Amino acid sequence: MRRAARVVGMLGAIIASMAFVVPDAGTSIVVGNQRVIAVLISFGPRPFARASVTAAMAEANTFVTRSSFGRVSLQTTTTPWIDGGAVSPSCAASSERIFAPLRAVAAGAGYQTSPYDRVFYIVAGPDCGFHGIEFGNEVFIVREPDARLIIHELGHTFGLPHAGASAVCGTWCVTQEQGDLYSPMGIGFTDFSAYEKEQLGWIPRQPRVARTGNYLVYPSNLRSIGRQALVIEAPEGEYWLEQRPGRAAPGMIVRLVNPETTSRSFIAPSTLLLAPIKTGHPVITPGQTFRVPGEFSVKVARATKTPMRLNVSLSATLR
Ligand SMILES: [Zn+2]
Known part of the structure; x- marks a missing residue:
């Protein structure tokens, strides 16, 4: 498991980066069907439709399937909007403190994320000054995701750095x-x-x-x-x-x-x-x-x- 978090800006700005804990250098082979769940969590606003996320995930699957010559495909699930409660996660917190409450919200709504290879928490409410963070196989996204952002974050979970x-x-x-x-x-x-x-x-x-x-x-x-x-x-x-x-x-x-x-x-x-x-x-x-x-x-x-x-x-x- 990779233990690095990255902050992503569309213009390449790195706003923060977090601790590297476990050495895991080496190969980065990713093949086969990848089960991906997009968990929509709202801390107040619901600024875009679940259907647009579903469509972006489908477009990401088309991209990856083509790019990998069929060696990788995405089996995607998108949850309905889940109410996250009154307190939205702090963008400045450590990765664990960002992801732990999101996992709890998903589980509380009946969505077990552990069977999935990659988990995207798509969160509305916090104003973070960045678009997403990747940590291991989990991704935290704080804007409406298009296929490009999904592919980019997926690439990080595959072990790819910025190009x-x-x-x-x-x-x-x-x-x-x-x-x-x-x-x-x-x-x-x-x-x-x-x-x-x-x-x-x-x-x-x-x-x-x-x-x-x-x-x-x-x-x-x-x-x-x-x-x-x-x-x-x-x-x-x-x-x-x-x-x-x-x-x-x-x-x-x-x-x-x-x-x-x-x-x-x-x-x-x-x-x-x-x-x-x-x-x-x-x-x-x-x-x-x-x-x-x-x-x-x-x-x-x-x-x-x-x-x-x-x-x-x-x-x-x-x-
Ligand atoms: Zn990035």
């Missing part, structure tokens, strides 16, 4: 912690990254480049799950090259992962390069070449259709 982005990478990256344009663990809602999918066990280990040559990378919506990314291992980390998701025309995006930054609760975060060649252009288009001086270069072959063909040239130090 970052950086415009500048020198000796180290200056990172926007939640800046990834494509991953739902960043600000995107297109698809989980190949790196995230490999860690979750949704696709097999992707090819690591050991020699100079031509390589094919398939779009993430095809079932060619063995070649959805190309990984170049360099001293500063792993470069994950993949097809920009959601588009048919070839275009390469690059993320950098330093495996040594795995935490007790989450896999190592990835950083999308926002300016791999020039400012304002995160996508490397056919004919362009991405270079890491002294290490490697990758040219995207001129073509109008995927799969993307990459010509990789490794320096002597990486061979």
